[in-house]
Amino acid sequence: MSEPNTRTSSRIQRQNREVILEAALDVFSAQGFRGATLDQIASAAGLSKPNVLYYFASKEAIHLELLSGLMDSWLAPLRALDPAGEPLDEILDYVRRKIEMSRDYPRESRLFANEILQGAPRMAEAIEGELKSLVDEKAAVIGGWGAEGRISAVDPHHLIFSIWALTQHYADFDVQVRAVLGPGHDPFAEAGRFLEVLFTRLLTPAVGQTSDI
């Protein structure tokens, strides 16, 4: 009886854990935690259920592993926002990075959305800790830019929320977006263009007037 999840992980260990996590991401993101079953995950991974449980202690453990790995990559784009950069460019770059994430990692986005929708029972800590500090920090930067008149002065927290909402919408509500647009559209490309306009207009300081709206 050996504990697989130790430092002595062989090639096959790492590989199978990876395969399981990949399969679990598929299933959890599509069905939610309670909707997903170990059989589905095992089947998607091409392994037997007991074998899956040989690599992970429980269904919950798989889910937690996915979530914990998620927060970091989720925060990365915001972390990259450079206080020393050109304000509008920095924010537009952030928007671009977030759309790319929605396009390239929609399952991760949905996994996250599922979790928050259910009240974030397993992420409350990370949200009130890591996430909040980073947002507060970057919001202060953006608020500073606004106060200096380098961009329009808008509530920085809600600006960040709006970026999250607008970009993640295209991953989380993908089916709806595609159904409404109909065939022959590239939602993410169009979104990229639309959002660039939106945030440019929102943040470009009006020439000759400080903030009358």
Next chain:
Amino acid sequence: MSEPNTRTSSRIQRQNREVILEAALDVFSAQGFRGATLDQIASAAGLSKPNVLYYFASKEAIHLELLSGLMDSWLAPLRALDPAGEPLDEILDYVRRKIEMSRDYPRESRLFANEILQGAPRMAEAIEGELKSLVDEKAAVIGGWGAEGRISAVDPHHLIFSIWALTQHYADFDVQVRAVLGPGHDPFAEAGRFLEVLFTRLLTPAVGQTSDI
């Protein structure tokens, strides 16, 4: 043996069905379809499980009833957008109505979000039908306004998406928003102000330039 869900519904019938739907909305919106159990619903309704099933044929039937009732109220705010009105006001009114819905009916918003997230298995029809037609219709109106220069010309479909994303975010991601803002905030009031600025800036035609961005 009588079928309760006929036209001959007594006072107690209507009342209990209402109580059950109310309880089910609580549970489904918080746990998702698969996460919700009949026991939870029955308990929340203050009824026994068999009694719940005396009023509804199945768990699925309750869920469907909620969803079908939802689409109409969900479309109402967009329906109210008046082609004969003042463009910017019409759109800002729509935004206001949608925020009020997020504030006053967050459970409905989450129920909807849950459904779309899971790929909208039970709403695909309504989305490709009712929803798409209405959006196409109103998008044409907004597109017309843009072409006439009464508002900035932006992609009308994505404009509507952005309104959905920005308003529903505050209902669906409520816990995250509140966690990040910290205590002493009224997310919906702040969001209302922020979004008014956002859409005003986006849609107000730049004076002296047609559309150079």
Next chain:
DNA sequence: TTGATGTTTGACCATATGGTCAGTCTCAGG
């Protein structure tokens, strides 16, 4: 080849859950 370590699985278990049913209780109308 062999033994030890690591990997895999069929069979099984306990519990949760959607749903059924026979029968009991309630109460409005006669």
Next chain:
DNA sequence: CCTGAGACTGACCATATGGTCAAACATCAA
């Protein structure tokens, strides 16, 4: 006060599901 249609429930069932375990199998260094 009766009575029967309507409202309700305890007990039960079948299945799904997370998880366990002993035993079989694979791999590889000695």
